[in-house]
Amino acid sequence: MIKVGIIGGSGYTAGELLRIIQNHPNAQVDFVYSTTNAGKPITTVHQDLFGETDLVFTDTINPEVNVVFLCLGHGQSIDFLSQNAFASHTRIIDLGNDFRLNKDAVWQHKNFVYGLPELNKAKIKNAQFVANPGCFATAIQLALLPLAIHNTLQNELHINATTGSTGAGVKPSATGHHSYRNNNMSHYKAFNHQHIGEITESLQKAQSTFNQPLLFIPNRGDFTRGIFATLYTKVNQDLDTILKWYQDYYKNEPFTHVTTEPIHLKQVVQTNKCIISLEKHGDYLLITSIIDNLVKGASGQAIQNMNLMFGLPENTGLNLKSGNF
Amino acid sequence: MIKVGIIGGSGYTAGELLRIIQNHPNAQVDFVYSTTNAGKPITTVHQDLFGETDLVFTDTINPEVNVVFLCLGHGQSIDFLSQNAFASHTRIIDLGNDFRLNKDAVWQHKNFVYGLPELNKAKIKNAQFVANPGCFATAIQLALLPLAIHNTLQNELHINATTGSTGAGVKPSATGHHSYRNNNMSHYKAFNHQHIGEITESLQKAQSTFNQPLLFIPNRGDFTRGIFATLYTKVNQDLDTILKWYQDYYKNEPFTHVTTEPIHLKQVVQTNKCIISLEKHGDYLLITSIIDNLVKGASGQAIQNMNLMFGLPENTGLNLKSGNF
Amino acid sequence: MIKVGIIGGSGYTAGELLRIIQNHPNAQVDFVYSTTNAGKPITTVHQDLFGETDLVFTDTINPEVNVVFLCLGHGQSIDFLSQNAFASHTRIIDLGNDFRLNKDAVWQHKNFVYGLPELNKAKIKNAQFVANPGCFATAIQLALLPLAIHNTLQNELHINATTGSTGAGVKPSATGHHSYRNNNMSHYKAFNHQHIGEITESLQKAQSTFNQPLLFIPNRGDFTRGIFATLYTKVNQDLDTILKWYQDYYKNEPFTHVTTEPIHLKQVVQTNKCIISLEKHGDYLLITSIIDNLVKGASGQAIQNMNLMFGLPENTGLNLKSGNF
Amino acid sequence: MIKVGIIGGSGYTAGELLRIIQNHPNAQVDFVYSTTNAGKPITTVHQDLFGETDLVFTDTINPEVNVVFLCLGHGQSIDFLSQNAFASHTRIIDLGNDFRLNKDAVWQHKNFVYGLPELNKAKIKNAQFVANPGCFATAIQLALLPLAIHNTLQNELHINATTGSTGAGVKPSATGHHSYRNNNMSHYKAFNHQHIGEITESLQKAQSTFNQPLLFIPNRGDFTRGIFATLYTKVNQDLDTILKWYQDYYKNEPFTHVTTEPIHLKQVVQTNKCIISLEKHGDYLLITSIIDNLVKGASGQAIQNMNLMFGLPENTGLNLKSGNF
Structure with a gap:
């Protein structure tokens, strides 16, 4: 024990x-x-x-x-x-x-x-x-690592992620007050979030040439748990190829799963899972990544x-x- | 001006x-x-x-x-x-x-x-x-005054009312934290809320013999605005008679309205209105009273x-x- | 298996x-x-x-x-x-x-x-x-059974309980619409809820003389999971005696727990637990009972x-x- | 009349x-x-x-x-x-x-x-x-028009906007169910929303050369009212210059206001206002635009x-x- x-x-x-x-x-x-x-x-x-x-x-x-x-x-x-x-x-x-x-x-x-x-x-x-x-760092890295190991992160990364109120901790605050937070939305530390550093280092471990900016807007959502992240970047490969990369990368991972279906945050809340959804729109690959920020x-x-x-x-x-x- | x-x-x-x-x-x-x-x-x-x-x-x-x-x-x-x-x-x-x-x-x-x-x-x-x-006092008095002026409050009053988070003020607190309050419910000061005093005095103005206890449970709801109050007490008269009392009492009031239809809190939120709904169940009169606590x-x-x-x-x-x- | x-x-x-x-x-x-x-x-x-x-x-x-x-x-x-x-x-x-x-x-x-x-x-x-x-029936019976087996239910039972939106099932409806339900509250089937029957029968099994009305107002809350129930009735015994009854009744139950501290709904959400809190106010015993309606x-x-x-x-x-x- | x-x-x-x-x-x-x-x-x-x-x-x-x-x-x-x-x-x-x-x-x-x-x-x-x-179209156009009339929209436009449940109309549906929507988030019609057409035409009226893609991800938020939109694009001018453009453009508009302070959605809910906040991060101009979708x-x-x-x-x-x- x-x-x-x-x-x-x-x-x-x-x-x-x-x-x-x-x-x-x-x-x-x-x-x-x-x-x-x-x-x-x-x-x-x-x-x-x-x-x-x-x-x-x-x-x-x-x-x-x-x-x-x-x-x-x-x-x-x-x-x-x-x-x-x-x-x-x-x-x-x-x-x-x-x-x-x-x-x-x-x-x-x-x-x-x-x-x-x-x-x-x-x-x-x-x-x-x-x-x-970090919580954002987890959702974002899991969304990008399979691209990185194929040296595919060659363009700007556009990231928008919304977190629940537990992400800001137990201490009462003005932006954590229910009267403020309920039915509200705002962003903070746009383009400057402290998790950009650890994400960048992990991507560089997977793709040594990686040197793209992470254009990351973190939002305060009015839910309590979870991170809902959307990311997109230009990728040449078609969806089938990319999907296979992700499936291969995560095939032995018990908690991280890949789909091409639409997903919603509450599929993972209260669990240790990460679900990643992939869509291709023209040159852009859109990746949606969801986790429970506390789990x-x-x-x-x-x-x-x-x-x-x-x-x-x-x-x-x-x-x-x-x-x- | x-x-x-x-x-x-x-x-x-x-x-x-x-x-x-x-x-x-x-x-x-x-x-x-x-x-x-x-x-x-x-x-x-x-x-x-x-x-x-x-x-x-x-x-x-x-x-x-x-x-x-x-x-x-x-x-x-x-x-x-x-x-x-x-x-x-x-x-x-x-x-x-x-x-x-x-x-x-x-x-x-x-x-x-x-x-x-x-x-x-x-x-x-x-x-x-x-x-x-007070906010609770307003919702509760408006629910009871037409009975009081007809000297009808002769039995225990059972009151359950739920308030939004703005009722507790702007100061951040543990029970006002979004992580706590969202999707949650609790009560406080049951049978002891400080508004019982002003309610009792008003009812005594309207019905000098009034001496019944107000058995009042105030709840913390997970909404931001509004009070949703249900009250019941034994009243002999039938619903038509009682409805007429209420309509007469409030006939010149621009903000207080009476119905026998079901009501829900958001009918009055952001307004200065009070809506009162009446139902009769056996000997019991059930009164529902809704206001915006801040308005x-x-x-x-x-x-x-x-x-x-x-x-x-x-x-x-x-x-x-x-x-x- | x-x-x-x-x-x-x-x-x-x-x-x-x-x-x-x-x-x-x-x-x-x-x-x-x-x-x-x-x-x-x-x-x-x-x-x-x-x-x-x-x-x-x-x-x-x-x-x-x-x-x-x-x-x-x-x-x-x-x-x-x-x-x-x-x-x-x-x-x-x-x-x-x-x-x-x-x-x-x-x-x-x-x-x-x-x-x-x-x-x-x-x-x-x-x-x-x-x-x-039934879900309401579970929360309410667990709140009352220890009183019933001591033949203590000799007075009217006042019950107010609020349920989450999952209680109404998966089928989309007007009162289940997020635009309606969010930050809202309403009641339904007051004094007439179909669970009164099964509750009454269980109480009669425990206390064969039981013949009191259950004055029960069920509310629609704006949370998704859970039932928050408050009940009160006149009971002669003091809180210590009553607390012991509850503790004895539930001492071998893995999921039902008793306290005299304030409780809030999210203590049990996502679990199979029921927590019961007891307060005495004059002659009245106030019982708060919380469960997850789906668990x-x-x-x-x-x-x-x-x-x-x-x-x-x-x-x-x-x-x-x-x-x- | x-x-x-x-x-x-x-x-x-x-x-x-x-x-x-x-x-x-x-x-x-x-x-x-x-x-x-x-x-x-x-x-x-x-x-x-x-x-x-x-x-x-x-x-x-x-x-x-x-x-x-x-x-x-x-x-x-x-x-x-x-x-x-x-x-x-x-x-x-x-x-x-x-x-x-x-x-x-x-x-x-x-x-x-x-x-x-x-x-x-x-x-x-x-x-x-x-x-x-359209509702999204309003929030997005107001965020971009002052740039367009200065012929400054020369790069890709990155847009992420979250709307309340009233945006999907009164008809009950699976994604409008409170049990689904509460504490949840999802996106839909990414890169393909029908409002892109009207936005593009308006921008072309203001800047005849405009031919950039609108990379737009619309999200379903778990609030009832409002649109919270963030947009960014590369703009050469400094923040003071851009701020002045916006202030000039909206100086006679009673409902549209510009700031460089952080904003949050509930500043405009229940009103006819649009508030636009501007930040400059390196080459990128970040624009936040908020409206009530129903007003x-x-x-x-x-x-x-x-x-x-x-x-x-x-x-x-x-x-x-x-x-x-």
């Missing part, structure tokens, strides 16, 4: 980890660290777990756990690891963005592997430290990485009932 | 006042007082007014305005009036709950009239100071009171396009 | 059964019967299952399956069973309302047990035919019944990740 | 016309034609108008009205006009797409002017027949056209309270 420690236990990604581990046959939570809620039952914060667990938040870590998930605000993982030591065997999976980029991946003799299983599975299996990808875009993928790191079947504990409605 | 001052200009009720006054033919905003936003255009907060106004928040009041609307947190109106004096002619309409109850209605030689036009129209016309009713439940009713106080037709500036969708 | 047949495979409850069985370790779908969609992959209708199954709708039944779930419109189960015969060993679980009432429970030598595990567990274990309870209120409970009927642990395949957001 | 006839009175755009005309000082509804609802009060369909009107649907037209609004399904206006004659003075405003394109604009001696006031104001003032623009995108703009055709101030009856929440 894998003993799990969770750091930053009050946030959305920690809650989603707890929900998944609750039914994971090979893992159990050893401690949930939260300085603000230490001493309280975790169900005071993650109230949906009422009846399922008696866990209590703690402000003391157990340095001997098998794996630690860091569910901290971006930039805070380094601080935490600087101040807290774990056993030499303890694996660490960071859900923040501190170690995702090449320049950040090695820190104090820790070598973080970028944890996108569809790109780095072999490395993840042998990794002790994993940097879990495949965060905590589900983190568990997928944990499974790989511990030699378990990748989908252990991750065959989740789709929400659909 | 009525010169208007608004105190507490950053909140939801202030914003709704500004939207209504913007198109009111006989009133114009003189100043919008906000200590936190002084110096900023009001469109930085009430962004939907962009293109319609150049008003700027101020931290200086003009004591000579014709009317002041107090849009402060409950309990703060007394503080504000203690520290700020207005001209002897200035009328004051308080949207908080400081002066609604009989025991609070006279304060420092100011005599506040309870501003429910359907109950107190003659008094409001002659009032200098008005206490605007008839707050700022629209405040303008209705202003119109009455200044001798204008009651509906001036208040024939608002229904939202419906 | 339990071989499962599903009749009426295009509807919401069939879809939810398919989602749950997909990950059930001891059951697998043998056929999904739909006359309107025969020949099409089930993922053309239940699109969220894309990537997980290759099942195709059929218009031919396999009469030898171990269990059949009837997911037909109310009143259609009898028609179907009249025209289609199954093996003598085949168990039948009807999700409609054809066999729920005492007067309907025996039909052509088939004796249907009312399938509320918290009430009838022993009988269900030995049943060949089960009538799965504990329909398909999850149907699987729970199947587990019991086949001697499996009750929660097999039903430890579902909560949706929460 | 302008006498108004409305054809196709049961639909969303007819309802919105009725709401606006209800408070229009210079127009009143003479008849509302609906073959399916003839004889019923219009409040049986447009229930939010309860208490405001006693109008009854009719299946008889009054051919002498001053103006007729055609609110029919696309393609049905020609059928209707073929079978029904109006007085020679009667003005006709078609909200469908039958007469929007150059090739369709002249029909049986009727010359339809394309009714986008910001493009064709002078012609509309003198028109007897007006083809009201500026349909019925509000139709009234704006009526006002112009009858010599009224353009904003008569159209200073609508913003919904905002």
Whole structure:
């Protein structure tokens, strides 16, 4: 049984980890660290777990756990690891963005592997430290990797993606207020989102010549969960050829599926799946990519990485009932 | 032209006042007082007014305005009036709950009239100071007053009402977070809501013998605007008799309408209307009452009171396009 | 491995059964019967299952399956069973309302047990035919049964419950239109809902003297899943005594949990759980009961019944990740 | 007083016309034609108008009205006009797409002017027949016209726009079902939407050399009202220059406003406004354009056209309270 420690236990990604581990046959939570809620039952914060667990938040870590998930605000993982030591065997999976980029991946003799299983599975299996990808970054990379490995990304990439309110975290804010967000839409960080860096690096791993701009508009949707991304770029090949590339690339992937039918976001909500739909319009290939930002875009993928790191079947504990409605 | 001052200009009720006054033919905003936003255009907060106004928040009041609307947190109106004096002619309409109850209605030689036009129209016309009713209190009183004046409230009153997220104000909070509120429902202050007091007093004005408990469960709905209230109590009379009571009571009221057809909340959203539907089930009369909590439940009713106080037709500036969708 | 047949495979409850069985370790779908969609992959209708199954709708039944779930419109189960015969060993679980009432429970030598595990567990274990309870009926009975077995239901029962749009089925309709339902609320069948019958019969099983009216207002909420029910009645005992009754009644139930803390609907959405919260206000006991109408209120409970009927642990395949957001 | 006839009175755009005309000082509804609802009060369909009107649907037209609004399904206006004659003075405003394109604009001696006031104001003032623009077409043209008149549209146009569920009409459908649409997102007719034609023609009027493709992805949002459109294209000029172009172009327009601040959809919902926000990112100009699809995108703009055709101030009856929440 894998003993799990969770750091930053009050946030959305920690809650989603707890929900998944609750039914994971090979893992159990050893401690949930939260300085603000230490001493309280975790169900005071993650109230949906009422009846399922008696866990209590703690402000003391157990340095001997098998794996630690860091569910901290971006930039805070380094601080935490600087101040807290774990056993030499303890694996660490960071859900923040501190170690995702090449320049950040090695820190104090820790070598973080970028944890996108569809790109780095072999490395993840042998990794002790994993940097879990960003949510937008996951949806976008999965949409583009099969093109990249065929050196087909030779033109500008046009990306529009809308995320649910859980993407902005648990802290109440003006743009997270229900009165604002309900029936509303807006964009933010257009052309400048921080995930462009990790996406670009992954595409360069797959296609070393890649040097195209990612023209990316992230939107705030009025749903709670999910990322709905549309991407298009000029590609010479016909749809059949491209479809085969995608099917081949993902043929052994349990969670990523390809279609040429129309798709809608709620096909993947509450699951670890990514569904990719392909259409060809003249020279343009239109790719639609959907994930649940908290599952495949965060905590589900983190568990997928944990499974790989511990030699378990990748989908252990991750065959989740789709929400659909 | 009525010169208007608004105190507490950053909140939801202030914003709704500004939207209504913007198109009111006989009133114009003189100043919008906000200590936190002084110096900023009001469109930085009430962004939907962009293109319609150049008003700027101020931290200086003009004591000579014709009317002041107090849009402060409950309990703060007394503080504000203690520290700020207005001209002897200035009328004051308080949207908080400081002066609604009989025991609070006279304060420092100011005599506040309870501003429910359907109950107190003659008094409001002659009032200098008005206490605007609470939102739940408005929906519930309008549902019950025609029974009260026929001395028919002789049994327990069962009330269930659901309010939108704007009812809880602009300040971000855990239960106002979109991730929490979307597709969710909960109740709060069951049997103990602070509006029970003003409702009871109004019913006693209409039916001096009234002494029944109000068994009232307020719910948080996942919509943004509106109150959907169902009420039932034992009443001997048949539906035709009761319907006639309601129609008579509201026959000269421009905003309150009665039906025996099913109704739904969005019939009144964005308007100053209240629609009341009546059904008889055995001994029980079921009353459904719907309002927009920010309009008839707050700022629209405040303008209705202003119109009455200044001798204008009651509906001036208040024939608002229904939202419906 | 339990071989499962599903009749009426295009509807919401069939879809939810398919989602749950997909990950059930001891059951697998043998056929999904739909006359309107025969020949099409089930993922053309239940699109969220894309990537997980290759099942195709059929218009031919396999009469030898171990269990059949009837997911037909109310009143259609009898028609179907009249025209289609199954093996003598085949168990039948009807999700409609054809066999729920005492007067309907025996039909052509088939004796249907009312399938509320918290009430009838022993009988269900030995049943060949089960009538799965209605969604409102489930939430309401679980809220009241511990009182009934203590003969405490001696006064009128006041019930207000709001359901999501999936409660009205897959067929498009005016009141199911997003433009209507979004940010809206309404009630229907007040005091006359068809579930009152089955609730009353269950309460009479638990408290033979029970003869109180159920004053029940069902509401249409603007969420998609879930039932949020509040109930109150006069009860003499204090909260501690009552809490203990509930805790004792549900102490061996894996899905039904009791608290005195405030609760909100999304604590149970996507799960087979029911959470009940108790408050005492003067003489009144206020009970809040929440379920997911498609899971504990329909398909999850149907699987729970199947587990019991086949001697499996009750929660097999039903430890579902909560949706929460 | 302008006498108004409305054809196709049961639909969303007819309802919105009725709401606006209800408070229009210079127009009143003479008849509302609906073959399916003839004889019923219009409040049986447009229930939010309860208490405001006693109008009854009719299946008889009054051919002498001053103006007729055609609110029919696309393609049905020609059928209707073929079978029904109006007085020679009667003005006709078609909200469908039958007469929007150059090739369709002249029909049986009727010359339809394309009714986008910001493009064709002078012609509309003198028109007897007006083809009201499409909703997406309105949001997109207003975003691009100031560039076109400076001959600046020299590169591909990238457009992503999300519309509310009212955009798909009143008829219940699978993709309009609340259970589907709530918390969901999808796209349709990518690169092929029917509004591309009218947009292209308008841009060519403004910039005769215009020959760029409109790469347009329309999305179904889970809100009810509004269009949120983002557009970008390469433009050489700096933001100050471009901002001035937009401000100049719209300086006399009462409803279209320009900013460089972030905007969100609900700033314009329930109003006839369009707000355009400009950002420059490297060579790319990013334009965000927001309207209410039923108001500026349909019925509000139709009234704006009526006002112009009858010599009224353009904003008569159209200073609508913003919904905002």
